[in-house]
Amino acid sequence: MALGTRILNGVERIGNRLPDPVFLFLWLIGGLVVLSLIGSGLGWSAINPVTGETLVAQSLLSRENLEKLIIGMPRTLADFPPLAIVVTIIYGASVAERTGLFNSAIRGALLNAPKALLTPIVVVVGMMSHHASDASYVVVIPLAAVIFAAAGRHPLAGLAAGFAAVSGGYAGNLFPGSQDALILGITEPAARLIDPTYSVNIAGNWFFIIGVVLVFTPIVWMITDRIIEPRLGQWTPPAGANAPTTKVENQRLTNEQKKGLAWAGLAILGMLALWTLLTLMPGSPFIDPEAEVGQEFNPLYRSLIAFFAMTFFLAGGAYGAGAGTVKSHRDMVRMMGEGIAQLAPYIVLAFFAAHFVAMINWSGLGPILAVNAAAELKTIALPTPLLLISVVLVSCFFDLFIGSASAKWSALAPIVVPMFMLLGISPEMTTAAYRMGDSVTNIATPLMSYFPLILTFAQRWDPRFGLGSLMSTMLPYAGAFLVAGLTMVAVWVALDLPLGPGVGVYYDPPAPQAEVSAPVDSGITGTAGPAEPAVVAGTGVSTK
Template sequence: MSEAPGNSFAQRALAFVERTGNRLPDPAMLFVALLLVVWLASWLLSYFDYGLTDPRTGGPLQVVNQLSATAMTQFLGSMVTNFAHFHPIGVVLVAMLGIGVAEHTGFINAALRSMLRVTASWLLTPMVILVGIVSHTAADAGYVLVIPLGGVIFYSAGRHPLAGIAAAFAGVSGGFSANFIPSAIDPMLQGITQTGAQIIDPAITLNPLNNYFFTATSSVLIIGLGWLITDKFVEPRLASTPLDEDIVDQDSSTELTAQQSRGLRYALLSMVLSLLLLAVSAWSPESAWRGANGSLTELGAPLMASIVPLIFLLFVIPGIVYGIFSGTVTSSRDVIEGMTQSMHSMAYYLVIMFFIAQFVYAFSQSNLGVLLALQGGAGLQALGLPSAMTITGIVLLTGLLNLFVGSASAKWALLAPIFVPMLMSLGISPDLTQAAYRIGDSTTNIITPLMPYFPLVVVYCQRYVKNTGIGTLTAMMLPYSLGFIILWTLYLLLFWGAGLPLGLQSSYTY
């Protein structure tokens, strides 16, 4: 495969990033190191008087030494509770139980294939990106299903298969925080954001869909921009890239068997009926789904409190129905097996969450977060930077960090206790800070070889062009990354500047 000008520079830069990133410890051990840093910093800084007022108590702010005998015994005594009650864990696991059933029975696989199969050739690019975005609700399904299918479909349509892979990769990973459908990532990030916000205001609570309006409308932006970049920049550049003559016959597997089609029809029917039942039960002004003020979306409304269980049901019901009619579910054991496999895939996540929970506890108890927030807020105020520049800085810093630390939850658990309270002191809401983080976290996924699925995408490309390497894939995805981070950030600033709500309301007013 011929290299485009500048690709050698991209390869050298990526080699440097890879070497640097490989020196970082495992994310779990990174939080062990950060816990030690918090203990040491709290001990050293506990001897100083900062002349600041703690906004939570109205009294003087004091850093609490976490190496003291009292603090250490409290830490050990609460270690299990810190982990078991850490908000992101429960919501993610419950959602994944339902998604696991839908994946195991084949419902998600069949639904995605069906969406791609019925698309006109000129709409292939936006449909591939759309399916990639929708696949976010199924955790890693997009990486193992949508991206290779993007290549297969483009190849079958006489288009360059690497362009199909690039479009799918852009939708699945580059637009990770854009989605029409609420998913487990929403309550997971909201829980971490809420923990950070409570450093300043212990009474604050955030809605699990606090970014939903922004992320849902962002889907249109990502689809349109990805469509333009694929058809006008990426695919024309690939025109000079010949395919290998001995391409392995690809199984276009977008066609469904009669049994799978029947299962999909009944599954979709069950999903529609479930949503209709929910709508009917919530329609009445006296509905039990409504909050004290009669609103379905107000904070504390049972409907809002049930978002995660509803996501669970939205996948488990059609997943079971599909399995029954397609033959993949023959007994209750198959349903339980799907849930069990999904929990197996979450084992590493739980290990990381254990250490994150202990770090968040110690960081909160030490008052270091409050100190950083007040001092950082004072520093930003002294600089007099416009809020738009501050938000843009959060996006860029997150995107840079994402080149080295891939886990969205791990990065946000590290950054939220600093960014959220610091920007709250400047009058910037936690919802806006979280939205800025989500943009930075998404847009550089597709140009870092440290992202766990990046090498897998290289392998997908090598099915068509054997000498595809990391530099080739990075050069192919760089236009998406740059386009997404620039225009998506501008869209956030316009969204915010117009006074539009980012999502459903939380328990604060700015």
């Protein structure tokens, strides 16, 4: 057995033995309780260099923390930012999805693609389809195969390009959406462990995700046309009643669907006009005249959550009215309910993730670990690009075993985000590096939840196409994405490019609110000594 096959088989065995992410969080909470007992007993502590506050480890079994855990359990869940953000957007997105708006928009974009630009259009549409959630997998990927076949090209090349764009390009898009709201919503409470006033908005990675589209599109285009399709060879349509159709006409939009898209377009233009008016009018709620230069539009960026929710809702309703998929307002209410019902697995996960994040804050261990780890990294003096490359690689590794992006980030963010803030790296940049790593290895692991579905799509065109065939087809994309992703993160930092409106690579902490003179321990090493601690310049971490 080849070494590569043995490695992949080993990864599969390990991944299959992992519990559900819900129970992973239960294990993490159990370990956190034990660690808090040890830390409080040994007097672990550090100084928050942003607030000047002395951070001391607290036992999670203390009376105060038990009251927070048990009595405040509903509030802990309600205060978990990603939950409210995702539910808000899903109210609108579920209408857009269930009326058929997303499906028809994707099909319309792909079916009208010029043959010479077929591959790049499939890639861009695939990345844009992330706004459609699961529809991106069940519409873009099989439809790409049909369109390639109709154009006289190998359908599995189209399927591979679609899969690479939808899953491998998961970090890319032209506009922020629910995924940005979810991931950056997890980033904000993690950042507030160090800076309680820090605010993250849905547009915090906007320019970066556009960059992913610009970098990944030519990569998929080249690999598909120059490597994958020649390797697949000439495709001969299978005969028989079960052969998949290659007629694009069977996928064409009806007149009603075209009418629905036109009405949806008018609804989107109306929302854009409304938001422009609210921004430009005197006394606009979207502009803070008292904010610092460059921060005055933060309310506008934070309003994008409501904007996308309302736009999806109105555009979905307009499409449904035009296409005939909505007969009354009750249909739209039902669709919203179905969307929330589909969100149930995430709500279950969010309950445990919310308590893990809150308990890290109550125990003080997250900030203490971040402060001391930042001090150690500062002594090593690694360049900023290498620090962020390490985030990409760690994210890639965990992605081989845990598919949920929000589950991984909920566990990593409370440690990684504060630690990198203390090294002068913005929470948004750390988040962007994580998203890049989470994206690139999706297409190479059979543990990815949609991998069996993609294999089923492929076997419609070639029954002999097995798991190994799909993995070997997607590995060139994954390898190229990893190299490009690491390079892109390093270049972004080196050039100090903006990540989004008003958001940069680096974090400049405000001056400490108060001087701290009480003796504290050097970190996770033992009890506090009697002498005044020295403070490492730039970090506020006390050392003996």
